[in-house]
Amino acid sequence: MNRNERIRALINRLARLDAAQTWDGALNPAQRSALDYLGQANRFSRSPSHVAEYLGATRGTVSQTLKALSRKGFVSEERSASDKRSISYQLTDAGRQLADAKSLLSAALVGRAEDELVLMETALRGLLGAAVRANQSKPFGICHTCRYFKPQQSGGFCTLLQVALSSAETQQICHEHETA
Amino acid sequence: MNRNERIRALINRLARLDAAQTWDGALNPAQRSALDYLGQANRFSRSPSHVAEYLGATRGTVSQTLKALSRKGFVSEERSASDKRSISYQLTDAGRQLADAKSLLSAALVGRAEDELVLMETALRGLLGAAVRANQSKPFGICHTCRYFKPQQSGGFCTLLQVALSSAETQQICHEHETA
DNA sequence: CCGATATACTAGCGAGTCGCTACTATTGCA
DNA sequence: TGCAATAGTAGCGACTCGCTAGTATATCGG
Numbered sequence: 001m002n003r004n005e006r007i008r009a010l011i012n013r014l015a016r017l018d019a020a021q022t023w024d025g026a027l028n029p030a031q032r033s034a035l036d037y038l039g040q041a042n043r044f045s046r047s048p049s050h051v052a053e054y055l056g057a058t059r060g061t062v063s064q065t066l067k068a069l070s071r072k073g074f075v076s077e078e079r080s081a082s083d084k085r086s087i088s089y090q091l092t093d094a095g096r097q098l099a100d101a102k103s104l105l106s107a108a109l110v111g112r113a114e115d116e117l118v119l120m121e122t123a124l125r126g127l128l129g130a131a132v133r134a135n136q137s138k139p140f141g142i143c144h145t146c147r148y149f150k151p152q153q154s155g156g157f158c159t160l161l162q163v164a165l166s167s168a169e170t171q172q173i174c175h176e177h178e179t180a
Numbered sequence: 181m182n183r184n185e186r187i188r189a190l191i192n193r194l195a196r197l198d199a200a201q202t203w204d205g206a207l208n209p210a211q212r213s214a215l216d217y218l219g220q221a222n223r224f225s226r227s228p229s230h231v232a233e234y235l236g237a238t239r240g241t242v243s244q245t246l247k248a249l250s251r252k253g254f255v256s257e258e259r260s261a262s263d264k265r266s267i268s269y270q271l272t273d274a275g276r277q278l279a280d281a282k283s284l285l286s287a288a289l290v291g292r293a294e295d296e297l298v299l300m301e302t303a304l305r306g307l308l309g310a311a312v313r314a315n316q317s318k319p320f321g322i323c324h325t326c327r328y329f330k331p332q333q334s335g336g337f338c339t340l341l342q343v344a345l346s347s348a349e350t351q352q353i354c355h356e357h358e359t360a
Numbered sequence: 361c362c363g364a365t366a367t368a369c370t371a372g373c374g375a376g377t378c379g380c381t382a383c384t385a386t387t388g389c390a
Numbered sequence: 391t392g393c394a395a396t397a398g399t400a401g402c403g404a405c406t407c408g409c410t411a412g413t414a415t416a417t418c419g420g
Contacts, residue, residue: 001219005286008285008289009220010304011198012213012216013235013308014307015195016195017311028377030376030377030378033196040189055193056197056199056201058380060378060401061378062378063400064376067399068376085385086398104311105184105187106185106187109307116306118183120303121186128190130289131194131284131287210405228369228370237406237407238409240409240410241406245405245406263416264414264415265367265416266367266415
């Protein structure tokens with residue numbers, strides 16, 4: 001087993017141990033992943049289709065996961081006025097609280113050396129980029145790093161969607177993101 | 181969302197994308213993880229209990245996963261002569277072939293800078309160690325890094341189990357592993 | 361040597377994931 | 391206006407997974 005396979009195995013095992021721990025709480029792994037995403041995504045990127053593409057799952061599966069989250073009261077649905085087919089999900093207060101809960105993995109990350117964490121995040125991000133390209137799926141980057149982003153005195157402006165963005169929104173994940 | 185949570189999210193997303201791709205093949209993600217483990221584990225560490233502990237799942241779940249792998253012909257069962265309760269699974273030729281198959285993640289790892297890969301593996305390994313300690317589960321380390329390992333002219337010797345080890349075996353995962 | 365206790369594994373249940381196909385509702389384009 | 395594309399969902403079958411209960415075997419104290 002070469003290094004690449006070892007790294008793959010490490011990532012999978014870490015995710016699996018983290019997922020195993022998830023079962024103790026109110027959410028299962030799929031629901032937790034969806035909740036995490038919804039907590040980071042901007043208002044243009046919170047539909048079932050976007051969640052599905054982000055997680056590499058199908059729309060049908062994600063549809064059920066989101067319904068479950070809604071039943072449990074961690075997200076709320078909001079039908080779009082402009083496009084009556086589409087639904088946007090957002091975290092409720094309970095959902096936001098849950099999304100901030102610490103997991104096994106983040107607990108293990110506490111106490112690691114600062115520069116190691118920086119390196120790890122950079123490396124994982126690069127790896128994810130490569131995986132996403134290999135998979136021909138969308139990058140789902142952070143708004144302010146996008147080629148369509150124009151900074152303003154407060155917040156920014158999206159030249160693709162032609163909308164003003166609050167300062168908080170420029171830090172969120174967007175499904176339209178394209179690397180500069 | 182702080183850096184620790186971002187890293188957790190990255191690891192989970194990478195694993196999820198890798199898992200999504202798995203569905204195309206003969207195995208599902210759980211089966212793939214079990215197969216990976218069996219391909220690395222030594223002859224003392226290939227029982228359902230060990231797989232369960234390694235993956236953070238229950239014995240019942242793993243039992244079914246291994247039966248499925250056996251049905252598909254990727255592993256074979258071998259009941260222990262000394263302890264008739266226990267079963268050891270090993271990869272068949274088909275299983276070994278499948279375990280060597282490239283995944284989305286390892287494909288994405290190809291072409292990354294060498295020193296980055298070294299850093300990533302080191303960092304992930306350290307993180308896993310911390311997670312395992314936090315979880316109070318066994319480390320499942322590589323045989324030759326164990327405190328019970330004594331090198332010999334060819335292979336080694338385990339002072340815990342009092343058995344001789346072939347050179348190949350010293351590179352395998354052991355459930356008895358204790359850090360020196 | 362015997363009985364109690366511990367250990368290894370499995371069966372079966374219920375809830376839920378997940379890919380898939382088929383379907384409805386809506387939109388947008390020609 | 392008509393028709394293809396898009397967004398979401400229902401329902402099916404296979405499977406995961408935690409759980410409880412069960413069998414078989416092992417071990418240990420008396």
